[in-house]
Amino acid sequence: GNSVTQMEGPVTLSEEAFLTINCTYTATGYPSLFWYVQYPGEGLQLLLKATKADDKGSNKGFEATYRKETTSFHLEKGSVQVSDSAVYFCALRTLSGGGNKLTFGTGTQLKVEL
Amino acid sequence: DTGVSQDPRHKITKRGQNVTFRCDPISEHNRLYWYRQTLGQGPEFLTYFQNEAQLEKSRLLSDRFSAERPKGSFSTLEIQRTEQGDSAMYLCASSFVVGEGFYGYTFGSGTRLTVV
Numbered sequence: 001g002n003s004v005t006q007m008e009g010p011v012t013l014s015e016e017a018f019l020t021i022n023c024t025y026t027a028t029g030y031p032s033l034f035w036y037v038q039y040p041g042e043g044l045q046l047l048l049k050a051t052k053a054d055d056k057g058s059n060k061g062f063e064a065t066y067r068k069e070t071t072s073f074h075l076e077k078g079s080v081q082v083s084d085s086a087v088y089f090c091a092l093r094t095l096s097g098g099g100n101k102l103t104f105g106t107g108t109q110l111k112v113e114l
Numbered sequence: 115d116t117g118v119s120q121d122p123r124h125k126i127t128k129r130g131q132n133v134t135f136r137c138d139p140i141s142e143h144n145r146l147y148w149y150r151q152t153l154g155q156g157p158e159f160l161t162y163f164q165n166e167a168q169l170e171k172s173r174l175l176s177d178r179f180s181a182e183r184p185k186g187s188f189s190t191l192e193i194q195r196t197e198q199g200d201s202a203m204y205l206c207a208s209s210f211v212v213g214e215g216f217y218g219y220t221f222g223s224g225t226r227l228t229v230v
Contacts (some may be wrong), residue, residue: 004156034218043118043205043221044157089156100145100211101170102219104156 004090006105011078013112019107021075023090031092033057033066033073034102038087047075047088063071068077078113118222120206125153127196128230134192139208144191147219148181149205150174157205163189196229203227 007022018070025031032051048057062077073090073111090105116151127133138145141147144165149157161171165186175181178196183189193200203226207219 001160036221041223043223044207044219045221046218049218091156100209101147101159101162102157104158106156 001102002031002092002094004092004103004105006088006090006108009087009107011108011110011111015082015109015112015114016079017112019075019077019080019084019110021088021090021110023073023075025071025073025090027071027094027103029095030068031094033077034071034091034093035062035064035073036089036091036104038089038090038107040086044089047104080110082112082114085110085112102110115162115222118162118208118220120204120222120225122225124226124228129198130195132192132194133196133227134190135204135206135208135227137189137191137222139206140190140210141187142185143208143210143220145180145209145211147207147209148189148191151187151203151205151224152201160191160209165218193227196227198229199229201229 005024016035033046034049037047038044048059050057050066056065062074064073087107087109089107091102121136147162149161151157165181166183178194181191193199203224205224208220209219
């Protein structure tokens with residue numbers, strides 16, 4: 001079946017440090033890939049997406065490239081801020097049943113300190 | 115439109131009681147989804163509606179769970195005879211889908227259920 005594996009957290013960084021959160025997936029066919037962010041007490045928000053191999057999704061300084069050969073979609077940011085502290089979820093879209101279901105990873109908590 | 119609304123935000127109930135949650139999606143969205151998120155895990159799909167029709171249910175949705183979307187607008191999720199294992203965050207999301215186009219969900223803030 002489909003699955004998403006993320007690096008375990010928490011990841012603790014100093015402000016302005018470089019961020020990488022690893023995400024790999026297993027899927028049948030060619031899924032679309034997503035990163036969602038969840039701030040404390042809030043719902044999940046779509047951060048970025050990529051729908052086919054070699055696509056790069058980007059938003060708010062975050063980037064991720066769909067790598068079919070390594071089945072990966074790692075999230076990166078060149079300089080993190082305290083306001084980036086949140087839980088980040090990697091997800092893939094399946095067309096099973098035509099429902100556009102999302103399969104999520106377990107999430108990676110990011111803590112950014114001054 | 116203020117996004118996807120869920121009510122209540124928190125619910126504490128005794129084991130064996132029934133609970134019902136409500137979700138109001140973005141008004142022009144035709145699809146509505148329910149997910150469950152337990153502590154330290156990612157959301158897991160429960161069920162989804164296309165307008166008022168419930169088109170798919172996960173095996174996670176036992177017979178004690180029922181969801182409705184009577185007029186293709188708001189939805190309710192009811193859990194009967196709650197168990198401690200039902201304690202989780204219940205997330206609702208909506209999207210607008212035409213053909214194969216899919217642009218991601220909009221999630222609500224969730225209802226946190228605690229069964230004591």
